[in-house]
Amino acid sequence: MDETRRDASERAREQQRGWYGEPLGVLFRRLIEDLGLNQARLAGILGISAPMLSQLMSGQRAKIGNPAVVQRVQALQELAREVSVGGVSAAEAASRMDAIRKNAGGAVLSTTTTSTATGATTVRRVVREIQSLLRSVAGAADIIEAADSLAPAHPELAEFLRVYGAGRTADAVAHYEAHQN
DSSP states (O other): OOHHHHHHHHHHHHHHHHHHSSOHHHHHHHHHHHHTOOHHHHHHHHTSOHHHHHHHHHTSSOOOOOHHHHHHHHHHHHHHHHHHTTOSOHHHHHHHHHHHHHTTTOOTTOOOOSOSSOTHHHHHHHHHHHHHHHHHHSOHHHHHHHHHHHTTTOHHHHHHIIIIIISOHHHHHHHHHHTOO
16 A cells, blocks of 8 residues: 555544544444444444445545444444344344344434433433434534534533533533433
8 A cells, every 4th residue: 555545544443443432443443342243234234335435445435424324333333233242142133133134224312222220321322313313414523613613602502512512422421411301
């Protein structure tokens, strides 16, 4: 790979880190390992082509342009967390991955809980979906810039953009919980 392409890929991975919390290659490899998938199966569940998945993983492409795909990535992350703590059997995980694949056109802000133990999973999922939606529209730096311009006239909106658009998930969960009745 020549120097220009390597620099472009590194810039794309940095953008991914800002938008998704980590480079997509790292995230997708973890999903593949944790859920026992291969790249073709992961691409199928996400509803993207195998070449598109490869481009996202390598940094040839920076952004997932479809919010529904981002939502499926988040659903798979949640499933992988549940599998890693032993809360989901292999058969149930396979069934849930099929449901995630079939739910390609589902609501962006789904509040269906995947864990009946607590509402924490639901809150975290809603927060991650809000973050995903904002980050699919703009990068963290642009969101912060927008928040700064809104702050004088609309401080609450500016805070929302900063917390959900450029902040950590844990901080967004705390914000969400603090603003619920």
